Amino acid sequence: MLSLIGVVVIVVGLALRLNALLVVLVAGFCSGLVAGMTPTEILEALGHAFTQNRAVSLFIITLPVIGLLERNGLRDQAERLVQKFRAASAGRITLSYLVLRKLTNAFGLQLGGHPAMIRPLIAPMSVGAAERDLSSAAIASPRFHSLSQRIRVLNAVSENFGNFFSQLIFVASGGLLLIKSVLDKSDASVSLADMALYAIPTALISLLVMFVMCRRLDRNIRREQRLLREEYPDLSYEGGVKESADSGSDTHSISVRESQS
Incomplete structure (x- = not known):
């Protein structure tokens, strides 16, 4: 004991x-x-x-690099960039990253990860797309904070889906080699190509599941945006319209006075 x-x-x-x-x-x-x-x-x-096992700790090197990039405005620039594309939504951004993650994994390229892609790029871009056409008061509200957290959760899920359910497609991946060694010790002769082929349906099913989740997220975002616009109207915009209307009426009155004189 x-x-x-x-x-x-x-x-x-x-x-x-x-x-x-x-x-x-x-x-x-x-x-x-x-x-x-x-x-x-x-x-x-x-x-x-x-x-x-020192290679396992190599990811620590990326942390200060990501920290420096964020300190110099990487997340802010990502939000500004995505707000310029009207067709970009949080669900589409998340799904596009998932497709990219699966394709790179299929060729053995480890391009991604939570500290390298999700936190500094994908999450700010997704939240920035949800902030489009909302007032500053709406963005600072608890309702939008809750919505942004749900967006970040789905971003993290896309990373997990993209990595876990597609890494075995590559025939030289560490997980596939481990399975191969275990099967060889059990006298079960299976080729790496056959095992990689059987991993493709799982990757496609996970892609379909994430597609449905992203569509639901976009619907929820549109509903929350409508409620936020009603609860927190853009007063600066309304003030600008009112000011322009007042100035137009002043111009009209001046022209009337001039015509009467």
């Missing part, structure tokens, strides 16, 4: 919302001490595991 002390430490530490890295390190030390390892041997094992 003492050999499971590391699992208990992880469960308790995460339940108390402590620092995840510190919890894992403490759990590793507890498991190593129970197994009879010295602190030096535990540190050596941790260092060896890190160096063997």
Whole structure:
């Protein structure tokens, strides 16, 4: 039972919302001490595991780059760009990204991800499309905040659908090779091409499901936009119309006076 002390430490530490890295390190030390390892041997094992799997942490390099781009207005520029295209909607943007994600995965290109594409580009563009023709008060309202969160959720779902349900189409993908090795150990001879072929229907079904979800999202956005325009009218626009109308009436009165003189 003492050999499971590391699992208990992880469960308790995460339940108390402590620092995840510190919890894992403490759990590793507890498991190593129970197994009879010295602190030096535990540190050596941790260092060896890190160096063997250091490629997994390469995504950390992209985080400061994305942070710098966002700090310099990447998200704002994405919103302004999409608002210039009247036909662009949150659902169409999300579906287009899903199609791109599936095509790149089919050729083994890992172009995408939540930190690299969804947060800095796809989500701001989708929310920017929903903000079109809305007043600043409507955009700052709790109703639109809730709508923007639903849009971001569907953006994240599109990334998961695009990656998970299409990565096995590529014959040299890591998941497909893992399945191949397991089947070979079980004396089940299946070629990589056949397994990739069987992954295509799953990718198409996930695309169809996301198409329906994007259509529903666009309908919900149009309904919410109508309610927001009624609840938060664009007063600046109305003021401009009223001002122009007043100026027109003033011009008309001046012309009448001149004609009478």
